[in-house]
Structure formats: C-alpha cells, structure tokens
Amino acid sequence: MTPLISVNRLCKSFPGVRALHDVQFELVAGEVHALMGENGAGKSTLMKILAGVYTRDSGEMLYDGKPVDFTSPREAQALGIGIIHQELQLMNHLSVAQNMFIGREPRKGFGVFLDEDKLNAQAREILARMHVNLDPRTIVGTLTVASQQMVEIAKALSFDSRVLIMDEPTSALNDAEIAELFRIIRQLKERGVGIIYISHKMDELKQISDRVTVMRDGEYVATVPTADTTVSAVIGMMVGRTLANTAPYEGTQSTGEIALEVKHLNAGPLVRDVSFSLHKGEILGFAGLMGAGRTEVARAVFGADPIESGEIFVRGVKANIKRPSDAVAHSIGYLSEDRKRFGLATSMDVESNIVMSNLGKFLSLRVFLRRMQIRKRAAHFISLLAIRTPSPTQPVRLLSGGNQQKIVIAKWLERDCDVLFFDEPTRGIDVGAKSEIYKLLRALAAQGKAIVMISSELPEILRMSDRVVVMCEGRITGELSASEATQESIMHLATQRESLKAA
Ligand SMILES: Nc1ncnc2c1ncn2[C@@H]1O[C@H](COP(=O)(O)OP(=O)(O)OP(=O)(O)O)[C@@H](O)[C@H]1O
Ligand SMILES: [Mg+2]
Structure with missing residues (x-):
C-alpha cells in the first residue's frame, strides 16, 4: 500500500x-x-x-x-x-x-x-x-x-x-x-x-x-x-534514559500556620460560597471536572474577576483585593491556565518575560549591571526548568509550546510570592519536565510557600497534594486529607451536583 x-x-x-x-x-x-x-x-x-x-x-x-x-x-x-x-x-x-x-x-x-x-x-x-x-x-x-x-x-x-x-x-x-x-x-x-x-x-x-x-x-x-x-x-x-515511575505522595512540610484564608466567597455562577484555608508549606490540590469553578476561584482571589461577597485573609489580615496588582502586593501569584491570554508577552524575548513581573527589583541597578543581573536570573531559570531556547534573547513566540509554558512558570517563580496558585501547571509539558516541576513545587513548599495546585489530572493531584479540595458546579463539595484522597473519593465529590440533589 x-x-x-x-x-x-x-x-x-x-x-x-x-x-x-x-x-x-x-x-x-x-x-x-x-x-x-x-x-x-x-x-x-x-x-x-x-x-x-x-x-x-x-x-x-x-x-x-x-x-x-x-x-x-x-x-x-x-x-x-x-x-x-x-x-x-x-x-x-x-x-x-x-x-x-x-x-x-x-x-x-x-x-x-x-x-x-x-x-x-x-x-x-x-x-x-x-x-x-x-x-x-x-x-x-x-x-x-x-x-x-x-x-x-x-x-x-x-x-x-x-x-x-x-x-x-x-x-x-x-x-x-x-x-x-x-x-x-x-x-x-x-x-x-x-x-x-x-x-x-x-x-x-x-x-x-x-x-x-x-x-x-x-x-x-x-x-x-x-x-x-x-x-x-x-x-x-x-x-534517552529511563525515568522513575510516578512517585508516591511524599508527605507534608506544612507548619500549620495559615497563609491564606478565603471565607464565603461569591463571584459569578462558578464561585458559590467558597471557603478554604491554605497553610504555609502546604500544597493544596484543587480537583474537579473541567468547568467546576476552580479557575474562577483562583481568578477571584487574584483580583482578576470581581468578587460579589466574601472575605480574603492573608496571614490573618483582611485583604482588599480588587485587581491583580493588589494580589501581587499581598504576595499572591497566579499562574494562569491560559498562558497566551494572561501569561506571556510572546513577541518579547525569553529573559524579559522571566523578569517582567519583577522588573522593579532590577531598576535601581545601573543599566549595564541590570542587563547582567537579568541575564543571570534568566540563565538560572533556563537551566532549572530545562527551557530549550537558542538564547535568552529569543522571542518567546518562537519557542515550542511546552517551552513557552515553562517561561510562565519561571516568571512567577522569579516574583517569589508567598502564596501561589498554579492552574494546570504541567499542561503541555513533557514527561521528563513534569517530574522536574513536581520536584520544584515540593521545594517551594519546603521553603514555606503556600501552594494551590489546580489540576485535572488525578494522578498529579494524588501524588502532590497534602490536602485536596474538590469542587463541583461552583461549590466546594468536600475536602480530603492526603490519606483519604483516592481516585474514587475525588470522583465521588466531583460529581455531587447541587442540581441533582435538589431533584
Ligand atoms: N519559527 C521558529 N523560529 C525559530 N525557532 C523555532 C521556530 N519554530 C520552532 N523553533 C524551534 O525549533 C525547535 C523545535 O520546536 P517544535 O515546536 O517543533 O517542538 P515540539 O516538539 O513541538 O515541542 P512541544 O512539545 O513543546 O510543543 C525548538 O527548539 C523551537 O524553539
Ligand atoms: Mg509542539
């Protein structure tokens, strides 16, 4: 034939x-x-x-x-x-x-x-x-x-x-x-x-x-x-080598100190009376079916969408977050699932994208030193995340899809926020780089960062989360400890429709 x-x-x-x-x-x-x-x-x-x-x-x-x-x-x-x-x-x-x-x-x-x-x-x-x-x-x-x-x-x-x-x-x-x-x-x-x-x-x-x-x-x-x-x-x-198979859950590094608390948040049809707390050093998994409202919760907390009612406390202090810059001022970062729309300036080069959200840090330096420092930071992340680019000055739009995603991650890591929302952090990322990103999330938690990881891949949720919050149709339908979380218990909560219960 x-x-x-x-x-x-x-x-x-x-x-x-x-x-x-x-x-x-x-x-x-x-x-x-x-x-x-x-x-x-x-x-x-x-x-x-x-x-x-x-x-x-x-x-x-x-x-x-x-x-x-x-x-x-x-x-x-x-x-x-x-x-x-x-x-x-x-x-x-x-x-x-x-x-x-x-x-x-x-x-x-x-x-x-x-x-x-x-x-x-x-x-x-x-x-x-x-x-x-x-x-x-x-x-x-x-x-x-x-x-x-x-x-x-x-x-x-x-x-x-x-x-x-x-x-x-x-x-x-x-x-x-x-x-x-x-x-x-x-x-x-x-x-x-x-x-x-x-x-x-x-x-x-x-x-x-x-x-x-x-x-x-x-x-x-x-x-x-x-x-x-x-x-x-x-x-x-x-x-070109063998990778360790999906590693099991590694145990929490949380101190129990609360980094972020969300109380009775309402924002549109997909964020209904959402309450949860997030501890320092913790990875909190957000599970649910696509469209359950997980991204919407992250966007509301980050100030990207208007909040109707509810309160947000950062390290115990009430925060008034009206726009993303307010969230960033409270050291909250959001790595969006839609990198193209919210994550990258694709016509700008790799290093500018990495330092972009934190440019202030470099501005006090003299021009020459600033270049050197920026290049150094960019080189750090290029090697940390194994970003494939011919040079740090390559425009981001010329990188492969997966490498563009890694730049978004680098950008938020450079910002060094205390609270980080990762929305589908490994989408489009190859198997080798995936385990690198898992290691990185663990390392961030070990440094005391508080992490929310939204993911539609259950193995990822089970492997990474210290606790799992499950959402369905804009509501939190349950919370599971690492030991309670299984494929079955999560799916059960993810399909608990309010509309069906009423019927
Ligand atoms: N238009 C372009 N200009 C310059 N370099 C490019 C261009 N398109 C692709 N490249 C480079 O060619 C190489 C292969 O990229 P390609 O997009 O084919 O990878 P891929 O296998 O599809 O990766 P991914 O899984 O991340 O999508 C990469 O190093 C990329 O940076
Ligand atoms: Mg590709």
Whole structure:
C-alpha cells in the first residue's frame, strides 16, 4: 500500500536552532500514528512542514507516492491535509461558525452577501455530529479554552481531509470531551483518514494509536506498532534514559500556620460560597471536572474577576483585593491556565518575560549591571526548568509550546510570592519536565510557600497534594486529607451536583 505521506532525510533549521535533522516519517491510510517527543523535539515543526506552514530546507516529501512542495497551508489543505494547531489560531472577535468557515463562507445574492443562515446551519451540523453543545453564533473570544479547542477541531473536520494532523488536541479537554474526540477519531479512521496524533498524555498513546514514532532533539529515533511497545519503553526512547515511575505522595512540610484564608466567597455562577484555608508549606490540590469553578476561584482571589461577597485573609489580615496588582502586593501569584491570554508577552524575548513581573527589583541597578543581573536570573531559570531556547534573547513566540509554558512558570517563580496558585501547571509539558516541576513545587513548599495546585489530572493531584479540595458546579463539595484522597473519593465529590440533589 502506498503511504499517504512519507518523508525522508528531512532537515529544517531556524536561526540558531537545528529543529529537524534527517527525519523520516510515514503515514498510511486508516491509521492513527502518534508522534512523541520532549518539548522542543521538533514535532510541531515537522507537522507544519507537512501542512505547508513551513518549507523544508532539504529532504524528500511524498504525498500519495508523488513528490510535493507546498508553498502555503492552502495548498496542503486543497490536497486534503488538515491540521489542528497546538496554539489555537481562532479569531476572537468572530463567531464560532465564522471561524470554522473563514475564507470560504457561503454567499448569496450573486456572491455579494454572506449567507449567515447557511453558515450557521453548516456549522451547527458539524458540531452536532461531534456531540458538542455550542451555539455557532457565539463569539469565540467569550468561550473557555476547552470550547475553543473544540471549535478548532470542528474547523479541521469541516475540510473532509484525507490526512488530519492533531497537535495536542486534548490539552484543555476534560475526560468526556476526550472520549468524544476519540470516538470521532475512530470514525475518521474507518473512513480511511490517516491521523497524526501528538500528545504529552502518555495514557492516550495506548488508547488511540496504532503506531508510534519517537523523536528526540530534532532527530528520528524509531517507529513501532503501539501494541508491541510499552509506555515506559516509549518514554525511554523520548528522553534517552529511563525515568522513575510516578512517585508516591511524599508527605507534608506544612507548619500549620495559615497563609491564606478565603471565607464565603461569591463571584459569578462558578464561585458559590467558597471557603478554604491554605497553610504555609502546604500544597493544596484543587480537583474537579473541567468547568467546576476552580479557575474562577483562583481568578477571584487574584483580583482578576470581581468578587460579589466574601472575605480574603492573608496571614490573618483582611485583604482588599480588587485587581491583580493588589494580589501581587499581598504576595499572591497566579499562574494562569491560559498562558497566551494572561501569561506571556510572546513577541518579547525569553529573559524579559522571566523578569517582567519583577522588573522593579532590577531598576535601581545601573543599566549595564541590570542587563547582567537579568541575564543571570534568566540563565538560572533556563537551566532549572530545562527551557530549550537558542538564547535568552529569543522571542518567546518562537519557542515550542511546552517551552513557552515553562517561561510562565519561571516568571512567577522569579516574583517569589508567598502564596501561589498554579492552574494546570504541567499542561503541555513533557514527561521528563513534569517530574522536574513536581520536584520544584515540593521545594517551594519546603521553603514555606503556600501552594494551590489546580489540576485535572488525578494522578498529579494524588501524588502532590497534602490536602485536596474538590469542587463541583461552583461549590466546594468536600475536602480530603492526603490519606483519604483516592481516585474514587475525588470522583465521588466531583460529581455531587447541587442540581441533582435538589431533584
Ligand atoms: N519559527 C521558529 N523560529 C525559530 N525557532 C523555532 C521556530 N519554530 C520552532 N523553533 C524551534 O525549533 C525547535 C523545535 O520546536 P517544535 O515546536 O517543533 O517542538 P515540539 O516538539 O513541538 O515541542 P512541544 O512539545 O513543546 O510543543 C525548538 O527548539 C523551537 O524553539
Ligand atoms: Mg509542539
């Protein structure tokens, strides 16, 4: 059988970075081919070449057995290669339907007017096929990241592609949404579509893929049938060494002294009468399903969203937090789940982003010294978090997705807050770097920092949390000690719907 896509000896360099070197890859019709590798391994770059976003420096690329040279994404799309990008590429001010059919909207009146009804109907049909409950007229900028990701997927599906590239499609989806996506993938597979699947969630590998190709440092490592390999073998190939398996919970370092206390907080429908306390040296896990209100609690405490009622005490003193700068003044930091919108100045360079939230510290220094100090701090975090960048002056937007996330973490660490909210801190981060981040959170707690860790990954919650607060529909439905917290006890609390209880 002629492969749908085959590439050989592919090379691609960016200034100062050898992103791909002698890479080979093959995709056949009807397979789900997982592409694995650490942050910065070159996965997205390879996919962007297949999708016509970048051109290769050298090497061979065959589509249906014939040599091809795409000069634009449109060309690749016309031949049936669709891509769901890692970085969402939606227009925030346009509606769901407009985003899905941008540039190919149905027209009426001799092509002069946009056929709004037809547009929405077409979009509605695709969303319904996906079992996604979204009004096609909703403005995309008002949607959650998860819904935006669903729109991106719907858009890719609307092209009827023969090849569909999914670059971390599930990073912001909850379990039900992931199950829905997998159902769609299996359907596409049956129709003979070839799917390339990129993810850092190792358990998805076994669930969905037929073959897996591993890349490391821009080079091809191996391709194996998924059934013939194990997750730890794949990890071994990715990092070139074996990693310790998920370590168990390590025990608390808390002194019991209260760092933050939240009393009867109300802020919109997803923060209802929320009360909790956070101790120095503690990691408090916030568990719950996507949309349970965990992010909203963090945003309200941080002053990013208005509070209707309730009180916040920092180290026993009542704090009046109206905006994020008030929170920062109280030494509260919030590492947002939506790094793009709230976390980074992507056109600025790596070192400026790292020191940005703490620039004041450097301002008293003479210009030359300031440069030196900033560079030193940046170098510290680049090595601490193993950030892959050719230099500290590289614009952040040119880094791989996972490395951008590490910059957000570095930025908040540099700020040295006493209370830190980490919202999905390991989303999009490779397995090796994940355990580094866990170590780092433990080290911060050992220094006496108080940490709230919001996470949708239960293994992460169970491994890291000294206590677990569980939310459902804007309310705290329970609190568990580390010894009480299990997959079952958390899921039980996470699904305790107020609306069902009343019925
Ligand atoms: N447009 C660009 N300009 C300069 N360097 C780039 C550009 N795009 C990617 N790179 C670099 O190429 C390397 C590979 O990046 P790529 O985005 O392909 O990694 P990835 O495997 O997708 O990682 P992640 O898992 O973090 O998404 C990285 O070192 C990255 O910084
Ligand atoms: Mg990538």
